Amino acid sequence: MGKSVQRIPLISSSPGSARHLLLHRYGSPGARPKAYLQASLHADEVPAMLAQHHLARMLDAAEARGEIRGEILLVPAANPIGLAQYLNFDHVGRYELGGGGNFNRNWPDLSASLADRVRGKLGPDPARNVAAVRQAMGAAIAEMTATSELSSLRLALAALAYDADIVLDIHCDSDSLLHLFLIPQHWPEARDLAAELGSAAQLLAEDSGGRSFDETFSTPFVKLAATLGPETPLPAACLAATVELRGQADVFDELAEPDARALFRFLQRRGVVAGDPGPLPRPPSEATPLEACEVVRAPAAGIVAYKRVPGARMKTGELLAELVDPMAENPARARTPIRVSTDGLLLSRALHKLVRPGDSLAKIVGTKPLASRQGYLLED
Numbered sequence: 001m002g003k004s005v006q007r008i009p010l011i012s013s014s015p016g017s018a019r020h021l022l023l024h025r026y027g028s029p030g031a032r033p034k035a036y037l038q039a040s041l042h043a044d045e046v047p048a049m050l051a052q053h054h055l056a057r058m059l060d061a062a063e064a065r066g067e068i069r070g071e072i073l074l075v076p077a078a079n080p081i082g083l084a085q086y087l088n089f090d091h092v093g094r095y096e097l098g099g100g101g102n103f104n105r106n107w108p109d110l111s112a113s114l115a116d117r118v119r120g121k122l123g124p125d126p127a128r129n130v131a132a133v134r135q136a137m138g139a140a141i142a143e144m145t146a147t148s149e150l151s152s153l154r155l156a157l158a159a160l161a162y163d164a165d166i167v168l169d170i171h172c173d174s175d176s177l178l179h180l181f182l183i184p185q186h187w188p189e190a191r192d193l194a195a196e197l198g199s200a201a202q203l204l205a206e207d208s209g210g211r212s213f214d215e216t217f218s219t220p221f222v223k224l225a226a227t228l229g230p231e232t233p234l235p236a237a238c239l240a241a242t243v244e245l246r247g248q249a250d251v252f253d254e255l256a257e258p259d260a261r262a263l264f265r266f267l268q269r270r271g272v273v274a275g276d277p278g279p280l281p282r283p284p285s286e287a288t289p290l291e292a293c294e295v296v297r298a299p300a301a302g303i304v305a306y307k308r309v310p311g312a313r314m315k316t317g318e319l320l321a322e323l324v325d326p327m328a329e330n331p332a333r334a335r336t337p338i339r340v341s342t343d344g345l346l347l348s349r350a351l352h353k354l355v356r357p358g359d360s361l362a363k364i365v366g367t368k369p370l371a372s373r374q375g376y377l378l379e380d
């Protein structure tokens with residue numbers, strides 16, 4: 001079957017306005033492996049949409065050559081609600097302005113009813129167990145009712161992604177190197193993805209605490225598997241990753257086109273698209289527990305003047321930035337040093353330099369889990 005393009009309507013949130021999702025669908029429905037890719041769930045993270053624009057053109061060409069082996073669902077702009085969020089000439093897009101919160105938090109918990117739904121349906125065959133789990137997750141989603149524009153967006157995206165072998169939720173950070181978020185069960189399996197993209201860090205957490213989109217589909221398998229005995233094997237059958245395509249300002253064809261090529265070769269490696277991707281372009285950097293990634297926060301309000309750039313290797317106690325109080329009565333005392341608390345790679349920093357107390361200023365990828373990093377692990 002050839003390519004199709006689908007419009008998926010969202011619930012209208014106000015009289016006279018209506019939004020929709022656009023879906024590019026490649027390959028035969030039900031063909032395996034199935035890959036699901038979406039761009040810019042945080043609508044202000046634009047590099048993802050430009051990369052998927054390039055990827056869609058590459059997949060169109062591959063489809064015309066008859067090279068689609070599995071099934072590919074590509075949502076090139078996953079958040080039309082956020083795309084419309086202009087406030088006084090500034091685009092926002094990370095939070096739903098009607099009170100729905102962060103677009104990438106609090107996704108439906110597909111683990112909740114899973115054990116009950118698959119009771120009596122699992123056995124010694126891992127492939128059949130995976131199929132039963134997918135069917136149960138699909139049934140759980142089908143029973144959910146959208147009651148708002150936001151919940152209709154969430155349910156529409158979840159219904160496209162839940163049974164995929166590969167889910168790539170493509171975002172970006174603020175001012176950053178390219179990196180990935182994965183569950184630990186998928187490392188080192190995802191080395192090909194990291195190597196193709198030239199990812200600078202792979203941050204691993206089984207439960208980052210925010211019910212993000214990627215974990216919605218990867219963790220139900222591992223949570224259920226932990227309750228089963230060895231006679232009931234259940235692999236972590238959905239490789240779901242959040243891909244952070246550098247920083248918000250890194251929106252250029254010169255980056256997006258090679259990123260799309262990297263994703264295309266990854267799909268070839270996984271057998272979703274035919275063709276020889278060649279040798280892996282580079283060995284990937286190692287993975288790090290998310291608990292070993294320091295999130296440096298602003299101690300007070302002020303202007304942050306960075307002393308180091310992303311990619312810098314830092315030592316504990318080293319100066320990352322100075323926080324400047326522009327209203328200090330004595331300008332000689334206006335600067336507060338901000339130091340890092342771990343040895344590691346300066347992965348990302350804030351694009352906006354006027355900060356409030358508690359704002360996230362940087363991520364330092366260390367190697368040792370930090371006492372300060374427990375429970376909720378995301379920056380928000």
Ligand SMILES: [Zn+2]
Nearest residue numbers: 042045171172
């Ligand atoms: Zn994001």
